[in-house]
Structure formats: structure tokens, C-alpha cells
Amino acid sequence: MNAVRPQHAPLTQFEVVDDCLQIGGMALTRLVERVGSTPFYAYDRARLTERVALLRRHLPAEIHLHYAMKANPMPAVVQHMAGLVDGIDIASGGEQRVALDTPMDPGMVSFAGPGKSERDLSCAVAGGVVINMESAAEMERIAVIGQRLQIRPKVAVRVNPDFELKSSGMKMGGGPKQFGIDAEEVPAVLARLGELDLAFQGFHIYSGSQNLKVEAIAEAHEKTFALAIRLAQHAPSPVLTLNIGGGFGIPYFPGEERLDLAAVGANLKALLPAVKQQLPHTQIVIELGRYLVAEAGIYVSRVIERKHSRGQTYLVTDGGLHHHLSNSGNFGQVIRKNYPVAIGNKMRGGERETVSVVGPLCTPLDLLADKMDLAHADVGDLVVVFQSGAYGLSASPVAFLSHPMALEVLV
Numbered sequence: 001m002n003a004v005r006p007q008h009a010p011l012t013q014f015e016v017v018d019d020c021l022q023i024g025g026m027a028l029t030r031l032v033e034r035v036g037s038t039p040f041y042a043y044d045r046a047r048l049t050e051r052v053a054l055l056r057r058h059l060p061a062e063i064h065l066h067y068a069m070k071a072n073p074m075p076a077v078v079q080h081m082a083g084l085v086d087g088i089d090i091a092s093g094g095e096q097r098v099a100l101d102t103p104m105d106p107g108m109v110s111f112a113g114p115g116k117s118e119r120d121l122s123c124a125v126a127g128g129v130v131i132n133m134e135s136a137a138e139m140e141r142i143a144v145i146g147q148r149l150q151i152r153p154k155v156a157v158r159v160n161p162d163f164e165l166k167s168s169g170m171k172m173g174g175g176p177k178q179f180g181i182d183a184e185e186v187p188a189v190l191a192r193l194g195e196l197d198l199a200f201q202g203f204h205i206y207s208g209s210q211n212l213k214v215e216a217i218a219e220a221h222e223k224t225f226a227l228a229i230r231l232a233q234h235a236p237s238p239v240l241t242l243n244i245g246g247g248f249g250i251p252y253f254p255g256e257e258r259l260d261l262a263a264v265g266a267n268l269k270a271l272l273p274a275v276k277q278q279l280p281h282t283q284i285v286i287e288l289g290r291y292l293v294a295e296a297g298i299y300v301s302r303v304i305e306r307k308h309s310r311g312q313t314y315l316v317t318d319g320g321l322h323h324h325l326s327n328s329g330n331f332g333q334v335i336r337k338n339y340p341v342a343i344g345n346k347m348r349g350g351e352r353e354t355v356s357v358v359g360p361l362c363t364p365l366d367l368l369a370d371k372m373d374l375a376h377a378d379v380g381d382l383v384v385v386f387q388s389g390a391y392g393l394s395a396s397p398v399a400f401l402s403h404p405m406a407l408e409v410l411v
């Protein structure tokens, strides 16, 4: 008996007109002409706006929403997001420059990440952004820089929690970690912080990424609030902000279902009254990267050749893992699975066929789609990889094999 194969969750964010994918209110075939060459990434402005509105609808109104820009650092995207969210989270000096080019108040920009250089730190202090401190040593270095610049640095303590986010694609907290200060060390760090000339803002507690399970996220939120309330008793001044992380996932692979955002929001609503009683001065922040931008983006490449090898058909394209490492299954995935893929100018097509889509690199890892059911494609047709707006180009080895860089457009 044939088991029913799990399907990709239906993609409803893009319209199809005359069998051609529409993005940014334009047929993909026309966008290709506008861009001038393939491969490229296209991000749909209206889908970004809609996603923020969806979150605002489901999350309690008093929660602030931050964009973690490492998910998609394209300056035009960051600029657009800056007009929609309450803050931007950065992870490098380079990201800081892009964030501070937007109209966002620097006090609503926060900088996390291990191994911040002296220059990263002095740029952040001079820029007036909040530094999420990853260690006691980093705190001492920030205090010295503040003295030198005669600026009181804004700092928050990034806590490595004493719990893990269950069912998370990538664990970022719990156990030994290079991120944050172990929860049990935090009281001593806060005592020292009180002796230094630093403006304490609050806590940052981030436990994981790409999570689709409401129960796991709800449990992490509950434990995060409890931990923050416990640690607040040791703080030198009121906790002004509590960043509870994010980690909301999106469906990439067959069988994955959308995160039930309404349930996540309802759980937060139930938890908030008790938190507000204990932490009356605290602004709660959720920081999201992938969830905000991933579904608004596609990666487009063109079929260069149809090739047959021992009964299997390959579509060889001009795009590949050098632009889109995560789609190839080599960015933290344990087993390679297909992203949703379609022939963008033949969304349904006439005849269908089972094909593998590969890129131009001399490695078997350069696989865009493995034995997928797609419309019959000819040379010149457009292969679209969906769910590509996050951890795409900037998370890929673009220099590998010296092919041309992919372009990026916001439409």
C-alpha cells in the first residue's frame, strides 16, 4: 500500500493570474524583465506589512514587536520594517549602520551577539543603542568605553536561561552556551552593574528559533517571565524592558503546519496581568526575524538546460546553494527536505513531471528540489523557491565557485 505523502502547507500569500505567479502586484515574468537578470530574490512589501498586522491582531496590544534584522538585512527591507515595528535587533556593527540609517529611535535598537569587538561596542555606545551584554567581561569593557566617551551606555543583561525551548529548530539557550550570562551568575553581575556607570535597561532572554509548537512556546514564555521576575529582585534599578525572544516558526517542509498565533497570543494575554503586577515598569518585547520576513520572499532562477540521466530528469538552473544555502538543506538542517518550489510562469502547467532541480555548482549538495512534482519546464522557464525571505542570500556562501551575485528587490 502507498502511504499518503505529506504535502507542503498551501501557499496562499501570492496570487496567480494566467498561470503566472504575481509578486508585488506584478507578474513574475514582467518582474524578471524589470530586474534584468536571474537569479534574484524578490520580497513583497505588502506581505511584510500584512505579517506585522497579523501579529498586532493576535498579540496583546501592550507588547512591543522588534525586527531581528539578521533574518533579512537588505537595507530597503529594514527601512520598510522600521516603519512598522517598535524596534530593531542587530547582531553586528554592520547591521547597526543599516538600522541607524532608518528613522528608528536608536534607543529602540538593541545589539546582541557574542564576541563584540571594541569597535562594535564603541559604535553602539556612541550610537545610543541598547547593548545586550553576553558576559561579565563585556560589561566591564562597555563601562570603560562609556567613561572614555563620556556617555552612559544603555545595557541589558542577556540571560542564558536554565531551561530549553522544546521542539526548537535551533536551541539558543539552556545548558552551556556562548550566548548570554548563565541565569545563576546573573545576580552577581547585577550587583557589579550597580557599581558601574551603566544605564540598566532590563533583560533579554532568547531561547530558540523556528518553533511551530504552541505548547513549547507557551511553556517558554511562562518560564521566561518567572525567571525575569526572580532576577529582577537583584536588579540595581527597575526593569524597563524584558525581551522574551521570539522563535516563531514558519512551515517549510511537507507535513509542517502553521503556528497557531491566536493560541500563542491568548496564552500571553493570560500571563500578562501577573507579570505586570510583579514588573510594573516593564515594557515586554518580542523579537522576530524569520516569522516577519520569510514568507514574503521568493528566490527566482532560470532553467538553463533539461538533462536526463538514467531515467531521472534534471532541471539545471542558474541559481543554487551559493545564493540559497538553507534551501539546499545545509544551514542547520539534519535531513534535507524540499522547500516549496514551483515553475513561476507555469504555476499549474499542462503536463506535470517528477524532476530534480539543481544549480551550477560542482557539488551534489547543490540541489534546489529533489524529485518533486512540478509543471513540465523548458529552457528559459522560471524556478521559484518559496519561503525564502529569511536566512537567504546573507546566509549563503556567495563566493563559492565565483558565480555572479544574486540581485535582491523589494516590490
Ligand SMILES: *Cc1c(COP(=O)(O)O)cnc(C)c1O
Pocket (backbone or CB within 6 Å): 068, 070, 071, 089, 091, 112, 206, 208, 209, 210, 245, 246, 247, 248, 287, 288, 289, 290, 291, 390
Ligand atoms: C537570530 C536571532 C533572532 C531571530 O530569530 P528568528 O528565528 O529568525 O526569529 C532573534 N533574537 C536573537 C538574539 C537572535 O540571535
